Amino acid sequence: METHHPSKILMTADTLGGIWTYALELVKALSAAGTQVALALTGNPLTEEQRQAASEIKNLTIYESNYKPEWMDSNLDDVARTGEWLLQLRDEVEPDLVHLNSLVHASLPWNKPVIVVAHSCVVSWWQAVKNYNAPKTWDKYKEFVTKGLQAADMVVTTTQAMMHMVAETYGPFKQSNVVYNGRGQQHFRFGKKEPFVFTMGSIWDEGKNISILAHIASDLAWPVYVAGDNTHPETGQSIELENVHFLGSLTNNEIADWLSRASIFALPARYEPFGLAVLEAAMSGCALLVGKIETMAEIWGNAAKYVDPNNADDVRDTLQSLIEDEFCRNIMACRAVKRSHGYTAEQMAQDYTYLYSKLIRNEVPVY
Structure with a gap:
């Protein structure tokens, strides 16, 4: 033909x-x-x-x-x-x-x-x-x-x-x-997983909804690392939050390194038409926590934990459960890796x- x-x-x-x-x-x-x-x-x-x-x-x-x-x-x-x-x-x-x-x-x-x-x-x-x-x-x-x-x-x-x-x-x-x-799998790798939660984006991005994650971080047993700035792009306002570490703007290689070591990747988004960052985390062997929205459910099926993006208690409790349950975390990471092979x-x-x-x-x- x-x-x-x-x-x-x-x-x-x-x-x-x-x-x-x-x-x-x-x-x-x-x-x-x-x-x-x-x-x-x-x-x-x-x-x-x-x-x-x-x-x-x-x-x-x-x-x-x-x-x-x-x-x-x-x-x-x-x-x-x-x-x-x-x-x-x-x-x-x-x-x-x-x-x-x-x-x-x-x-x-x-x-x-x-x-x-x-x-x-x-x-x-x-x-x-x-x-x-x-x-x-x-x-x-x-x-x-x-x-x-x-x-x-x-x-x-x-x-x-x-x-x-x-x-x-x-x-x-x-x-x-x-x-x-x-995404090309060659950009990402599995490393020795460490006890922290990782995410990417601006804390002021209402769609990505990282702010809800940052504000419940003080209740978590693990620290939260954010690839992004704590300074508002328009007002210049900076914030400091307990148990949250802002890493600023990272290169692609630096992001790949953080993902290779992160045990959990969290993005409780209200709006995310696809989510390349979530795919990158899946290819890096992270357990995934995402917002319970139609696009995320379509892409990730049973390979992610879902939370109500408007419910801070749900985000905190689901994250803490993943932190405490290593077996569940490993199962979710394996599912995420397998699912990522389709993208x-x-x-x-x-x-x-x-x-x-x-x-x-x-x-x-x-x-």
């Missing part, structure tokens, strides 16, 4: 979160199919670590900008300028297909098949975290995202639960699929290559 792998893709990403990690993993894994990727970046300038990581991927060409990602700006001031820049790149790169990891630009006149991956969105975040609709200031964002997703030739999410949320808010779509994220970068790339080929083979009409 003839294959129709794209030889060249124009992909978007931002430099500020998990999409950067996702994009690098995917691009690297796509090299097996001979696919070259032009990666158009929004957000902050690349760090030296990011630039070094990108330079090691032979099928990747980076294009940088200083435009803001749409999720940072309810007024969407940079959307038009970003769109003009992306279309210029389209003309320069001449891709076979466009892979957008942002939500608003699929409605541009690409004249190419367009796939959009909805990793997260402001509207679903607001509903999950605040339990009410996003303020009116985000109406323009919702309008632009709806237009973009409905124009896409295919919409992808990283879980079925996220697809339900996105389709309900922005649908209907022309085509849709779920592709689970993946590899290679499988992710195979799934995307299939979708790319499907779009190219169908000679998707231009709208």
Whole structure:
């Protein structure tokens, strides 16, 4: 059967979160199919670590900008300028297909098949975290995202639960699929496990909900280590909490080292469409404690302990139970490792290559 792998893709990403990690993993894994990727970046300038990581991927060409990602700006001031820049790149790169990891630009006149991956969105975040609709200031964002997703030739999410949320808010779509994220196991290792709880993120991130973990830490028998800062990014306010150790910003190698030694990884999130950090912890042999939300249950099944993210007593008691029960901890760690084998970068790339080929083979009409 003839294959129709794209030889060249124009992909978007931002430099500020998990999409950067996702994009690098995917691009690297796509090299097996001979696919070259032009990666158009929004957000902050690349760090030296990011630039070094990108330079090691032979099928990747980076294009940088200083435009803001749409999720940072309810007024969407940079959307038009970003769109003009992306279309210029389209003309320069001449891709076979466009892979957008942002939500608003699929409605541009690409004249190419367009796939959009909805990793997260402001509207679903607001509903999950605040339990009410996003303020009116985000109406323009919702309008632009709806237009973009409905124009896409295919919409992808990283879980079925996220697809339900996105389709309900922005649908209907022309085509849709779920592709689970993946990571390369070679980045992570098992070490001698030590008596501490580890987590990653900002204590002010209401979605990740690390604050509830930090505030019950004084009741735990083990210390809690946080890969993140204790200084608020806007106010400069710093906090000190008993039994909580803030490690600041860590390199990927440092995170891998901490995960290899952590006995428990905890992320009692209210909103987490996939959770690459949880996958990294599972690949490192940690017992997992996560928020009881649909996306986490879909990904981890019986390989994690679940807690009500709004119930501090539940978080404390479940964590303390894991701390006290070494046998249970070991069982949960083994389940997490086994489950993580289903979320590899290679499988992710195979799934995307299939979708790319499907779009190219169908000679998707231009709208």
